[in-house]
Amino acid sequence: MIAALLGLAVAGTLACCLGLLLKRDALDRLHYAAAAGTLPPAVVAVAVWLEEGLAQPSLNATVVALALLVLNPALVHATARVLRKP
Amino acid sequence: MNAWLVAATALLAGYLPCLWVCLRGTLADALVATQLAATVTVLALVLLAEGFGRSAYFTPAIVVAALSLVGGLVFVRLLGERRL
Numbered sequence: 001m002i003a004a005l006l007g008l009a010v011a012g013t014l015a016c017c018l019g020l021l022l023k024r025d026a027l028d029r030l031h032y033a034a035a036a037g038t039l040p041p042a043v044v045a046v047a048v049w050l051e052e053g054l055a056q057p058s059l060n061a062t063v064v065a066l067a068l069l070v071l072n073p074a075l076v077h078a079t080a081r082v083l084r085k086p
Numbered sequence: 087m088n089a090w091l092v093a094a095t096a097l098l099a100g101y102l103p104c105l106w107v108c109l110r111g112t113l114a115d116a117l118v119a120t121q122l123a124a125t126v127t128v129l130a131l132v133l134l135a136e137g138f139g140r141s142a143y144f145t146p147a148i149v150v151a152a153l154s155l156v157g158g159l160v161f162v163r164l165l166g167e168r169r170l
Contacts, residue, residue, distance in 0.1 A: 002089060003089045006089055006090065006092075006093040006133070007093070009093070009129070010093050010096050010097050013097060013100055013125075013126060013129060014096075014097070014099060014100050016100075016122065017099075017100040017102075017103040017104060017122060017126070018103060020103050020104065020107055020118065020119060020122055021103035021106060021107060026111075026112065026114035026115050026117075026118055029107070029115060029118045029119070030118050032122070033118050033119075033121045033122040033125070036122055036125045036126070037125045040129060041125075041128070041129060041132075044129060044132055044133065047136075048132070048136055051136065052136075055141075056141040057135070057136060057141045057144065060132075060135070060141055060144035060145075060147075060148070061132055061136070061144065063144075063148055064128060064132050064144065064147050064148055064151055067148060067151040067152060068125065068128060068151055071151060071152065071154075071155040072121075072125065072155075074155065075121060075154070075155050075158040075159060075162075076121070078158075078159055078162045079117060079118065079121065079158070079162050081166075082162050082165065082166035083114055
């Protein structure tokens with residue numbers, strides 16, 4: 001189960017990296033950069049919770065996932081505003 | 087060797103597209119690629135921390151997650167004045 005979750009997280013992240021490579025426009029690439037900071041960290045955090053239960057590593061992984069979930073969109077938004085300027 | 091370390095190693099392959107885009111793309115493309123590389127770094131650090139079984143190793147991941155925002159905003163602010 002944990003291996004499957006890890007595989008899913010890694011596959012999702014690598015798919016975002018592949019999308020970054022295949023797209024031509026910077027704004028299109030930004031979509032994939034943003035996506036990598038949403039689902040894969042959450043899946044990894046769930047895997048850590050399944051492995052450790054209620055423990056320090058689980059809380060740490062949750063903090064990391066929440067940090068990426070909150071901070072990454074802010075950065076993506078700021079980047080998109082700059083890229084959108086004529 | 088456990089599943090966590092294998093996953094972290096597999097995740098390192100995500101650096102290659104980011105590096106390629108940084109080298110071959112425009113300044114705007116490189117900016118986006120570095121942001122994705124930072125996300126890959128954070129995930130790899132979390133996987134390594136769990137793989138080695140040391141909760142203290144989560145600290146760099148948290149720090150990189152926060153600093154990637156700061157660094158990215160600095161780049162966006164400075165490069166935004168130029169035409170990307």
